[in-house]
Amino acid sequence: MTSAGARRAFVLGGGLAGIAAAFGLRDRGFAVTVLESRRWLGGRAFSSPDPATGWTLDNGPHVMLGCYRATRALLRRLGSEHAFQQDRRLAMVSRDAAGRRARLSLSGLPVPLAMPLALVRLPLPWRARLRALWGMAATLGGAPAHWTLADWFRRRGQVGLPDAWLWRPLCRAIMNVEPELASAADFLATLREAFAGRATTAAFWVPKRPWGEILGEPARRALAAAGVEVRLGARVAALPVSGGRVAAIGLADGERLAVGADDLVVSALPWFVAGNLVPGIASAEDPRAGLASSPIVSVFVETPPGAPPLPDDGPVVALVDGDPFHFVLRTPGAEARRFALLSGGGRVFDGMPVAAIGELACAQLPRHYPGFAVGPGARVRVRKEQHATFVAAPGGGARRPPPGRLPGGPANLRICGDWTATGLPATLEGAARSAAMALADLPS
Ligand SMILES: Cc1cc2nc3c(=O)[nH]c(=O)nc-3n(C[C@H](O)[C@H](O)[C@H](O)COP(=O)(O)OP(=O)(O)OC[C@H]3O[C@@H](n4cnc5c(N)ncnc54)[C@H](O)[C@@H]3O)c2cc1C
Known part of the structure; x- marks a missing residue:
């Protein structure tokens, strides 16, 4: 529980970086409030029900590696490290x-x-x-x-x-x-x-459960148990600065949270939001200074009962010369009839109806799996995430400020998130590590 008179900290965004930052601040004795615009925690690593099929679908398949130390430490804290097939070697x-x-x-x-x-x-x-x-x-x-x-x-x-x-x-x-x-x-x-x-x-760590059950839900429970206040549906709309400090947090519904002289604000917002809100960060719309986004399109397929299943080559299969889909992924333990195709980085799907995307995916499979066809009666669902990752382009270091205090920025503001300069591309591990880096100089 929070002790009376503890320093307050506001964490903006409840993705993996925000969750990790909230725990880190709580461990240092802060009274923490997380402000998350959506109705759930987890950020880009989320899952949601699909009414048409009754499936719980991830925003897209996420795979970890054994070297994701900071992410694993957070998952241990949430009690969800066991929710992965943990391979011993690649x-x-x-x-x-x-x-x-x-x-x-x-x-x-x-x-x-x-x-x-x-x-x-x-x-x-x-x-x-x-x-x-x-x-x-x-x-x-x-x-x-x-x-x-x-x-x-x-x-x-x-x-x-x-x-x-x-x-x-x-x-x-x-x-x-x-x-x-x-x-x-x-x-x-x-x-x-x-x-x-x-x-x-x-080695791969492949989730056996939807991400909502691995990250969002356990985080909500664990943060509450740790005494962190989580406000869902709280969209940050303004961060007015006065006297070199963030003076208030304006929410989209008009509420204004005063930020006291000793209070800390930690932005764990993604680049395409932070650039419009956080003073000193370039807008993603500025092609000279901002970070560009790269999409991921996932197509989830279930072949009909009795139809020949897609050969099972393990949880991650790379489609060499794969066009437009690059990987086939399977959830360990799921029915052999179910798998997902993933395409990253391509703009070919921009504006394309989901039915056409599903058809492209099904049409590509026989090229890589001769003799296989997704027959009639298959169930196909599509998920598109336009801002899946940022583009880590050459010389992009200047577009990625280091996690922590922004040079010349408000004194009580820190930033984190996968897009800050962690030395890693857009990954769960980059997000988790950014939170630790942003708080590293605070006494524990
Ligand atoms: C389909 C897909 C597949 C991926 N696959 C992998 C993978 O295999 N391996 C891997 O390591 N990584 C993968 N990633 C990348 C990984 O998901 C991200 O790097 C990581 O989740 C980023 O976490 P974050 O906390 O930095 O940002 P986010 O998860 O984006 O969290 C930011 C949070 O801020 C909230 N927010 C936004 N605006 C506001 C506002 N105005 N006010 C309040 N809150 C706000 C958002 O709702 C969100 O919850 C994948 C991403 C996608 C989309």
Whole structure:
């Protein structure tokens, strides 16, 4: 419970970063209020009921890696770490548009030893395997800030098969844009983090439950138990500044919360909102200074009972040369008839009706799974998230302020969120880590 006279802190936004920040502030003795515009917590990692099917659908499939330490610590606190299939080592099947199949499977050795052994076993011509090996070694070297990942491919001999079978699927999974747009330095930094340690750090953690049950609901209960006030449906509309401090928080319904001289305001708002609200952050609408958004489109499919199911290659399958869908994902333990297709970063779906998107997804599958067809009677649902991630483009560092106090910004304001400069692209781990970084200098 909050002790009388405790310093107050307002957390703006109840996504993963806001939830982590609220716990962090509470642990430091603050009386915390979370202001979240939606009727639930969890931000982009949310799920919602689909009335037409009765399914609970995620905003899109989210996969974690064993190296997501800050996220796992938060999930432990929420009691939901067990809601994942926790692989011990990385294994992933890829299928190209001619139906060829390859399995990248690491042993239990540390990744720097296991990865070369796995790469030489890929069913690619030996020259391509050697080039991929050389590329993996070259990741240790980093890249200049102005290079795209496609520049890195060219300069490190990774075009052709290594690009298609190894690097492009990894880039899509990590960066949610094509290599032609992605910052090589950010991609390589993330890869080094995932691939430099024990086998478990590079392994997938795939949720077995909808994200609402993993994050939003448990967070609501745990924050309440910790004495944090959570106000849902509270849309922050203004942050007036006076005397170099945020003086009040204006809500969209007209309510005005006074911010006292000792109170702290922590913005955990996404970039496309913070840029219009938080003094000192560039608007996402300003192409010279703001961050651009990258969409994710997910198509959830259930084939009819009795129809031949889609071959089950594990929870994550990369569709090599996949156009427009790049991955097939399965929820561990779910019926074999159910799976999802995911497309990240493409603008091809902008303005396209959901029925047409579903048809595109079903039409693509037989190219990667020869002989398979989504027959009549299949149930298909589509989720589109326009602001799934920000684009981590070359030289984007200047567009990502460090988590914490904004240089020259209001003295009582801190910022966090996956888009702040955590060294990671838009990920759950970036969000969790940003909250810890934003509060690091506060006495515990
Ligand atoms: C479909 C999809 C798939 C993804 N897949 C992966 C994956 O596989 N692995 C991975 O690591 N990451 C993945 N991500 C990215 C991951 O979800 C995000 O990086 C992470 O959830 C961001 O958390 P956050 O707290 O920084 O921001 P958000 O989750 O965006 O939280 C911000 C919160 O602020 C609230 N808010 C907005 N405006 C206001 C306002 N005016 N007033 C009050 N509250 C407001 C929002 O409602 C939201 O709850 C995926 C994202 C999507 C959409």
